[in-house]
Each structure stands twice: as structure tokens, then as C-alpha cells.
Amino acid sequence: KSGKKFIDLGADFRLDAREDYKKWYGSDYKYPELHDASIYGIPELFRNDIKGKSIVGNPGCYPTSVALGLAPALRQGMIQPQGIVIDSKSGVTGAGRKPTQNTHFPECNEAFSAYKVAAHRHTPEIEQTLTKMAGERATVTFVPHLLPVNRGILSTMYAKLKEGVTGEEIRRLYEDTYS
Structure with a gap:
């Protein structure tokens, strides 16, 4: 108001x-x-x-990295929105502000691990966002990992190309979108 x-x-x-x-x-x-x-x-x-x-x-960190990574291909209908596999990694600051056993430096240094597999609260946010971009229901398998670094995020997504779409077309789409 x-x-x-x-x-x-x-x-x-x-x-x-x-x-x-x-x-x-x-x-x-x-x-x-x-x-x-x-x-x-x-x-x-x-x-x-x-x-x-x-x-x-404001979107979550993992959902932002995934949405920006998949937006061009989903909006152009070049990939299947169902069955997308998301392998994301973040530094310990991405695990929240509250200290835990897993984020304590001696516990996480020189090691990394997956956490909240199939139970991470960013999963519905990711699926909701990808569904909006694809115009049809998107489903994901989301596996976040905690790395022994202070900050940063890297998400690698795997999706099936739709019939007739080539890797070269995908490469050009991403170059045109993000260059």
C-alpha cells in the first residue's frame, strides 16, 4: 500500500x-x-x-545457478524438462550461518560430501522455476555437495536433448545468450 x-x-x-x-x-x-x-x-x-x-x-543460491544454467535450453524447448539431474557444489557458507559438526573446519577440511540427497528444500523451488520456463512440468534429481572452501557454487546439470536437437545448436544458443 x-x-x-x-x-x-x-x-x-x-x-x-x-x-x-x-x-x-x-x-x-x-x-x-x-x-x-x-x-x-x-x-x-x-x-x-x-x-x-x-x-x-529473493531466490536461493542453488536454484539461481540451476535456473540461469538451464533457462536458454528450456525456453527454446531444446531439452526434456523431466528427469534433469543436478549436481551442485557449494562452499561451507552456503550451508547456513549456524555452525554444525559438518561445517566445522576440522571436519570438512580435505573432504567433501553430498548432503540432504532427495530431501533438500531447494528442490521444489528448482522444479517450480524450471516448470515456468519450460511451460510443462519439470522434474529433477538434485544432489547438493558441501566443499571445503569458504564460498562459491558450481552446478552441473544433465538433461536429454529433444529429438532432432544437436549439441552444436545447444552450444550456439548458449553463446548467443550469454556472450
Whole structure:
């Protein structure tokens, strides 16, 4: 009502489906009455949608890396949106602010491991975003890993090309999009 825009850095406005939020975050929306005024906000992908909303839900780190990586091929219909495999790695700061046994330096130094396999709360955010870009239901297998570095993120995605699409066409698409 004030005419101001708010960017929420938490997860409160990331998921459209209230049921998904309850399932993955273990609670209800904190401000359900504000969800109609909110939008999921990756400006590189949803700039026009963001313009008309007063609350922008800032995306998670893994979902951002995945969405930006797959957007060109999904939007052009060049890959199958079902069965995408996502292998993501982040530094220990990506695991949150609260110290844990796994993020304690002596425990994570010179080692790395997968965590929350098939149970990471960014999974529905990733699927929701990829579904919007593909125009049809997207499904993923998301495997995050914790690396013994302070920060950084690397996501490698594997998807099947649609019939008739060549690797050369994909390469050109990404060069045109991101160069």
C-alpha cells in the first residue's frame, strides 16, 4: 500500500504452493495474506513479472545457478524438462550461518560430501522455476555437495536433448545468450 518494493531474502515468498512450503519448510507461510502481492525474483529471467509486484522473493543460491544454467535450453524447448539431474557444489557458507559438526573446519577440511540427497528444500523451488520456463512440468534429481572452501557454487546439470536437437545448436544458443 505504501508504493514501496520489498525484497525478502528468506524463503517466505519463494514457493507458490502453500502445501509445498509446509512440506519442505515444516511450517505455514508467515504472511499468507501477502502472497498475492509477491513474485519470485530472478530479474534476468522474470523481469517483466517483477515490475508489477511489491514483494520480491529473493531466490536461493542453488536454484539461481540451476535456473540461469538451464533457462536458454528450456525456453527454446531444446531439452526434456523431466528427469534433469543436478549436481551442485557449494562452499561451507552456503550451508547456513549456524555452525554444525559438518561445517566445522576440522571436519570438512580435505573432504567433501553430498548432503540432504532427495530431501533438500531447494528442490521444489528448482522444479517450480524450471516448470515456468519450460511451460510443462519439470522434474529433477538434485544432489547438493558441501566443499571445503569458504564460498562459491558450481552446478552441473544433465538433461536429454529433444529429438532432432544437436549439441552444436545447444552450444550456439548458449553463446548467443550469454556472450
